[in-house]
Amino acid sequence: MSPAPPEPFYICGPTASGKSALALAYARKLDGEIINADAFQLYRGIETLSAAPSLTEIAQSPHHLYGVLAPSTPNDAGSYRSLALPIIQRIQARGKTPIITGGSGLYLKFLTHGPAPLPRADASLRVELDGLPLGELVARLTELDPLEASRTALENRRFVSRALEICLLSGRKASALRDGWEAQTARISGKLRGIVIQRPREILHQRIARRTRIMLESGAIQEVAALADVSSHCEKAIGFREIRCLLRGEIDLSTCGELINAATRQYAKRQETWFRREQWLSPEKI
């Protein structure tokens, strides 16, 4: 009888909190291999902009799922799960510990809790729904699935659109499809091992400012310039828009840095809100 495969170890927390460095430490400690759980470090061509691990870091331990997608490739949490699961299994089969590292809360939760039994996104339907006024989306959702409408933040176009999309694609009520899934996943609570990095807000802001400065000095501008003609999925990365403004001469370098700083701070706050609520790991102060 073969021994049980090593359980994955999760390292998460807000941006610029030091996840990559901690992952390396744990890779040594647990004889592990690192797997990315960051939505934008998946992409090639924005390694600096997305603060992906450096070549020096990557050389120290096997790293997986960094720079594996072309900039124009769309992605979502479900696709990420499909990419990550086989890699986790292969690492475990070698007797190594998967060290899953990243700050994309939704991606992590898809990995740990699995997808709800819902139809996946449909690009052409989204184009169609995007053309309708929010009021109409709300009206259609309310008609098809009043229960789901009552549970949805109706001011949030994305959420309304997604709920309606589920109803239209499945021909069933989104509320019915979602039911049961949450209860099923509740058992995972507190069972997984890992760390949520927490730092005082002030310290985190200092780290963000430092990282933004280094990023702008060490190639992020060139990365965005190189993608100038590409209509890419990764345009949503923080810093992309700001650097494009810089390249067009609309703002100066210091303004660009300030805008990126502010956007990164806001992102870090959203991540903290997410991880504060997620109780499947026990938070550990660093």
Next chain:
RNA sequence: GGCCCGAUAGCUCAGUCGGUAGAGCAGUGGAUUGAAAAUUCACGUGUCGGCGGUUCAAAUCCGUCUCGGGCCA
């Protein structure tokens, strides 16, 4: 030295005929299972530059001082 303009939230500014003030940004908290570095919701007491005066009542009118900026010497 003289004249003019400005000083209001952390920042940029609005504030009508005098009735003790509100936007954007920043910040904080929340939502968030298939776009998530996305999307979205909520939260505004501050010596209205200081001191005096007029007035029932002053961010608002008057005087004066301080600090910016400008013009003329």
